[in-house]
Amino acid sequence: MPELIEVGLRLVVVLGAFLVVPLLVGQVEHKAMAHMQSRAGPMYAGGFHGWAQLVADGVKFVQKEDVVPAAADRRVFKLAPSVALLPYLVVMIAIPVGPGLVGQELDVGIFFVLAVMGIGVIGTLMGGWSSANKFSLLGGIRVAAQLVAYELPFVLAAASVAMAAGTLSLSGIVVAWSPWWLLWQAPAAFVFFVAGLAELQRPPFDMPVADAELVFGPYTEYGGLRFALFILAEYAGIVVLSALTTVLFLGGWHGPFEDQLGWLWTLTKIFLVAFVVVWVRVAYPRLREDQLQRLAWQGLVPLVLFQLAITAVGVVMTQ
């Protein structure tokens, strides 16, 4: 019985983090992006510098009418937002925040995380396909193309770390990590981060939702709560990507006083990476579809294959 309670408690904590941290990242995006563009951002909601803006947005979204286009594939259309959102919740369960601080320790953690993350994109694809809208369809197809192109470098980059650590367990990778990996695995970290951005369709890789040409891509026909779920999925995706980058490449809970403050180190690193995600969004213009594909196939894939070779040499040398 106490075991069950413990599992329940862990799940509640993960659910809480899943609901709160993406909102924090969203608020950081609101304010940081505003100041990077010399604006002030939200200032009113909640009284102090608009801290409750996203809560207000959520209330607004809930009040809206639930519209499903007449020609849409109703079931798929309604299901798509949850398919897009839930994988990130599931992934969060497996991410270790501190030694032992993990929803569920998995021996094949990295494999599980990568497999489940791929499903999130399926939700977007479902939304695009079922909307009965040409913009949605085009956006959905771009999502698929992007997924195919970037999943490969994404997985290979993660494989490089797994190879270096000699384990597929996320906690095991953090334990095996040592600071000089920052240099050794730098290309893999770069590829992992960039490919992850592309999988989340975050700018500068937001070709699928390019609002100037595709209205809002796969989300064109969505409104109200379902739209909010897609947006929440995007921010949950940022959190998961930042967390994975932290755990795989930045050493997770390693840092001064890691015995007591390990979890704080992990969270700090996650927020720093999330900030970079926002920063990159503001600084760079959107990549064109062909540039997007060229970057994946001619840039990231060769780079990460090269990294794999380096990792292999390193592993053989040090053993």
Add this chain to the structure above:
Amino acid sequence: MSKRRAFPGVGLVKGLAVTMRNMTSRSVTAHYPDALPELPPRSRGVIALIEENCTVCMLCARECPAWCIYIDSHKDTIPATDEGGRDRSRNVLDRFAIDFSICMYCSICIEVCPFDALHWSPEFEYAELDIRELTHEKERLREWMWTVPAPPGLEEGAEPPKEITAAQKAAEKAAELSGRSGPMGAAHPDKSEGPA
């Protein structure tokens, strides 16, 4: 290809640097409803009317390119005050209204008014929910008069205003006259200085 090529990725880093610099410097947003804007002098907010100065000459209404000034008037006869005199007539302003939904703030009416009956006030917060409310009748236009600022002072080294030059000239002339005709002169130069 003969051009010196920068290290690849330098542009990307520069982009990040620009946004970071922006983020760490103060935003330029004007927090308008919380902090009122600092308007430049002679801002054109709303037109104010001194009814007493208006002679119903209709110049403003006629010059208005948008035809947004409405003037109604009638003639009053003032009976002669002395024996054998003529009755005099004067214009009485019945209605003076400016439709600010049409007005394009060109300032021509104010320039053209020969009696300084129209003035710019910098007040700009008079949005309405009903477009008809944007037609300000003369009572409301009079109220704006309280918000008209004093004209800004002259720039350094500018010509003195016409009125002062004219008065000075008149005073000098009077002084010359009085100097020539002895103490009988009526004008005292030190008293006629300055504008009326």
